[in-house]
Amino acid sequence: MNWFTNFFSSTLGRKLMMALTGLFLILFLAVHLAGNLQLLKSDGGRAFNVYAHFMTHNPLIVTISVVNFAFIAIHIIWAAILTRRNRAARGPVGYAVTNNSSSLTSRNMGILGTLILVFIVIHLRSFWYETHFGNIPLVDYDGSPVKDLFTVVDVAYTQLWFVVLYVVSMAIVGFHLYHGFGSAFQTLGLNHVKYNPAIRFIGVAFSIVVPVLFALIPILMFLDITIG
Amino acid sequence: MKITLKVWRQKSKDAKGEFKTYPLDHVSQDMSFLEMFDVLNNDLVRKGEDPVAFDHDCREGICGMCSMYINGRPHGPLQTTTCQLHMRTFKDGETITVEPWRAKAFPIIKDLVVDRTSFERIQQAGGYISVNTGGVPDANEIPIPKIDADKAFDAAACIGCGACVAACKNASAMLFVSAKVSQLALLPQGQPERKTRVENMVAQMDAEDFGACTNTLACEAECPKGISVTNIARMNREYFSAKASSENA
Numbered sequence: 121m122n123w124f125t126n127f128f129s130s131t132l133g134r135k136l137m138m139a140l141t142g143l144f145l146i147l148f149l150a151v152h153l154a155g156n157l158q159l160l161k162s163d164g165g166r167a168f169n170v171y172a173h174f175m176t177h178n179p180l181i182v183t184i185s186v187v188n189f190a191f192i193a194i195h196i197i198w199a200a201i202l203t204r205r206n207r208a209a210r211g212p213v214g215y216a217v218t219n220n221s222s223s224l225t226s227r228n229m230g231i232l233g234t235l236i237l238v239f240i241v242i243h244l245r246s247f248w249y250e251t252h253f254g255n256i257p258l259v260d261y262d263g264s265p266v267k268d269l270f271t272v273v274d275v276a277y278t279q280l281w282f283v284v285l286y287v288v289s290m291a292i293v294g295f296h297l298y299h300g301f302g303s304a305f306q307t308l309g310l311n312h313v314k315y316n317p318a319i320r321f322i323g324v325a326f327s328i329v330v331p332v333l334f335a336l337i338p339i340l341m342f343l344d345i346t347i348g
Numbered sequence: 349m350k351i352t353l354k355v356w357r358q359k360s361k362d363a364k365g366e367f368k369t370y371p372l373d374h375v376s377q378d379m380s381f382l383e384m385f386d387v388l389n390n391d392l393v394r395k396g397e398d399p400v401a402f403d404h405d406c407r408e409g410i411c412g413m414c415s416m417y418i419n420g421r422p423h424g425p426l427q428t429t430t431c432q433l434h435m436r437t438f439k440d441g442e443t444i445t446v447e448p449w450r451a452k453a454f455p456i457i458k459d460l461v462v463d464r465t466s467f468e469r470i471q472q473a474g475g476y477i478s479v480n481t482g483g484v485p486d487a488n489e490i491p492i493p494k495i496d497a498d499k500a501f502d503a504a505a506c507i508g509c510g511a512c513v514a515a516c517k518n519a520s521a522m523l524f525v526s527a528k529v530s531q532l533a534l535l536p537q538g539q540p541e542r543k544t545r546v547e548n549m550v551a552q553m554d555a556e557d558f559g560a561c562t563n564t565l566a567c568e569a570e571c572p573k574g575i576s577v578t579n580i581a582r583m584n585r586e587y588f589s590a591k592a593s594s595e596n597a
Contacts, residue, residue, distance in 0.1 A: 123597050132587050206562070209558055210519050211451055217419055222565055299563070307563065307584060309583075309584035311577075
């Protein structure tokens with residue numbers, strides 16, 4: 121197994137881990153968004169509460185959520201390891217003048233990622249922790265009691281600062297995705313003249329559409345606007 | 349034209365370096381950047397001062413020796429080598445800051461001269477093909493698709509100057525190593541050592557303490573030979589498939 125550990129401790133092996141966990145988290149974002157859009161339904165939160173109950177009780181989903189947390193941890197830890205190496209690679213003295221020919225987003229993935237981590241901690245404390253360990257009232261749908269997570273979210277989004285925090289955080293997620301999406305494919309070696317335009321288009325579209333839809337949820341709930 | 353040069357001066361590898369400022373008032377705009385340094389060094393020698401040490405060789409843009417970080421960019425504001433950069437690119441009265449390549453794997457020898465033998469050690473780790481001696485083969489005996497020959501040639505245009513490392517915020521050598529890996533992986537002659545080559549060259553790249561690639565694409569933007577980052581994707585593919593399938597356990 122020497123070759124195996126050897127591979128995963130190489131710079132390319134570590135980058136492969138970043139790309140694979142990153143792509144998984146991109147998929148997770150899409151699923152998370154699809155579920156959360158139910159918050160906007162004008163059914164008093166029934167669809168969302170039933171969905172939340174399913175997501176916290178289905179054994180497959182529960183397993184995937186553990187994997188998801190593990191991948192977030194790997195993505196963060198590997199990023200820290202690589203960043204340390206990359207900083208050290210410049211040597212003891214840096215440049216006095218730099219005139220960058222790369223994009224601001226691509227150079228600051230670590231800072232964007234750290235800000236996203238801060239958001240994730242606040243987000244988990246507000247909703248994930250409350251769901252699992254908080255005292256949430258139950259609602260009864262056709263005889264089966266379900267935690268009323270919708271009300272927890274609805275109350276949280278009556279606070280303007282909380283809505284602003286979410287909107288700003290989604291902008292940061294957007295920038296992180298803008299570089300990360302295409303970068304993951306390049307790291308995996310998936311660079312092909314036929315598919316590059318599609319990867320670029322989907323990457324840009326995803327990094328705009330997904331964060332905008334996520335940000336719309338707290339904005340519309342703050343304004344008490346429901347759809348469908 | 350008149351210019352002011354801010355140049356990094358450092359006596360030896362471990363000495364502490366600092367910027368020295370040199371005003372020059374008789375610079376022709378037709379001079380190359382290196383010729384301008386020749387003029388400066390003539391002045392310094394005449395005054396009994398130590399001339400600025402800098403790397404150069406062919407002065408035709410093909411050897412990869414010149415290596416100055418000019419106004420925050422490797423080889424200066426144009427996508428060319430320092431020897432092919434002319435003073436007409438700069439404004440009269442401009443202050444030009446000149447630094448050596450900055451990378452842990454490129455230690456400074458003196459002033460603007462850095463030790464780039466780490467690149468040579470990467471090449472020695474696998475950047476070659478083994479050809480036994482024997483009769484001379486006929487030219488074009490081995491058919492090679494034109495598109496592959498062109499891609500291999502584009503990768504082979506890398507002169508190993510190190511601008512990619514200098515430009516990269518991570519001082520990563522991925523563009524250089526990927527160009528060398530691609531050049532041989534694309535050709536039939538490179539097939540016998542294809543897997544061991546990429547494994548050994550990447551291992552040497554890591555051992556030399558170059559950083560990892562974060563796909564900022566600064567290397568491609570600054571490469572005087574226009575080496576494409578598609579080579580980096582190819583190297584990644586080559587490396588992953590070699591690690592998964594080579595006999596080198």
